[in-house]
Amino acid sequence: MKLDTKKILILGGSGFIGNAIYKELCKYFDTYGTYYNTTNSYSTNKQFVHYNLEEDDIVEILESVKPQIIISALRGNFAAQIIAHEHILEYVKKEQCRIYFISSANVFDAYSKYPSYEMDKTLSESIFGRLKIRIENMLLRLPKEKMAILRLPMVFGNSSPRIRDMKKAIINNEPVDVFPNLILNVTNDDKLSQQIHYLINRDKTGIYHLGSNDLTHHEDFIKEILERVGNFNPILKRVYTTNEDRYLAVLPKTNKLPKNLQFTYQNIIDHHVLN
Numbered sequence: 001m002k003l004d005t006k007k008i009l010i011l012g013g014s015g016f017i018g019n020a021i022y023k024e025l026c027k028y029f030d031t032y033g034t035y036y037n038t039t040n041s042y043s044t045n046k047q048f049v050h051y052n053l054e055e056d057d058i059v060e061i062l063e064s065v066k067p068q069i070i071i072s073a074l075r076g077n078f079a080a081q082i083i084a085h086e087h088i089l090e091y092v093k094k095e096q097c098r099i100y101f102i103s104s105a106n107v108f109d110a111y112s113k114y115p116s117y118e119m120d121k122t123l124s125e126s127i128f129g130r131l132k133i134r135i136e137n138m139l140l141r142l143p144k145e146k147m148a149i150l151r152l153p154m155v156f157g158n159s160s161p162r163i164r165d166m167k168k169a170i171i172n173n174e175p176v177d178v179f180p181n182l183i184l185n186v187t188n189d190d191k192l193s194q195q196i197h198y199l200i201n202r203d204k205t206g207i208y209h210l211g212s213n214d215l216t217h218h219e220d221f222i223k224e225i226l227e228r229v230g231n232f233n234p235i236l237k238r239v240y241t242t243n244e245d246r247y248l249a250v251l252p253k254t255n256k257l258p259k260n261l262q263f264t265y266q267n268i269i270d271h272h273v274l275n
C-alpha cells in the first residue's frame with residue numbers, strides 16, 4: 001500500500017489518545033475516527049462517525065469506511081469492548097486490513113518486582129489489565145502481519161485527563177495523589193502519536209512498548225511537573241499501596257524504535273507547561 005492510499009479508522013477518535021493520533025495522521029492519510037458524545041463538534045466533521053459502543057454495530061461502520069488500518073483506542077463497557085473486538089477481528093481476517101491495539105502496562109500489574117518487556121508473560125490483578133490481556137490474546141491469534149499490540153505506560157500531555165485533574169486540584173486547593181513507591185516509565189500524546197505514525201508508515205507489526213526508555217518514581221515525576229506551575233506549595237497526598245517499591249513499567253527490548261523516536265521521562269516533564 002502506498003503512503004497516500006492508506007485509509008485509517010481510529011476507534012475512540014474523540015478521546016484524549018485517539019484524537020491526538022487523529023491530529024497526527026490526518027495530514028498524511030485518509031483518516032477517519034469515531035465519536036460518542038453528540039454534544040461536541042465531531043458531529044459536523046465528515047471524517048468522524050458516531051459510534052455507541054453498547055448499542056451500535058461496529059461491522060456497519062467497518063463496511064462503510066472500509067479501512068486498511070484500524071487503530072483501537074476504545075474505552076467504555078468492558079463486555080461491549082470484547083464483543084466489538086471479536087467483530088473487528090473478523091473484519092481484519094477477511095479484508096486487506098491491519099489492527100493496532102492500544103494496550104496498557106496494566107497487563108503486567110501482577111508483577112511488581114521489575115519492569116516488563118515485550119515478550120514477558122502477561123498477568124494482571126486488575127479488571128482493566130485482564131480486559132487488555134483478553135483482547136491481546138484475541139489479536140495474537142491473527143497472522144502476525146495483521147496486528148500490532150501497543151502497550152502504554154501512564155500517558156501525560158497538557159490536555160490529558162491526569163494533568164487537567166492536577167490543575168483542578170491545585171486551583172481548588174485540594175490534594176494531588178502521588179504514589180511514592182511506584183516506579184514507572186511515562187509517555188505523552190505527542191510522542192505516542194509520532195511513534196504510531198512511524199509504525200504505520202513502515203508497516204510495522206508485533207508487540208511494542210511505547211514509553212520513555214528510563215524509569216522514575218511517580219512522586220518525583222509529579223513533583224517536578226508541579227514545579228512548572230509557579231511559586232506555591234501544592235498539597236501532595238502520598239498514597240501507599242505497598243511498603244516496598246513497586247514497578248509498573250513497560251520497557252522496549254525486542255522492538256526498539258529509531259533513536260529520534262526514543263525519549264526520557266525528563267523529555268516528558270520538559271514538555272509540560274501548566275498555565
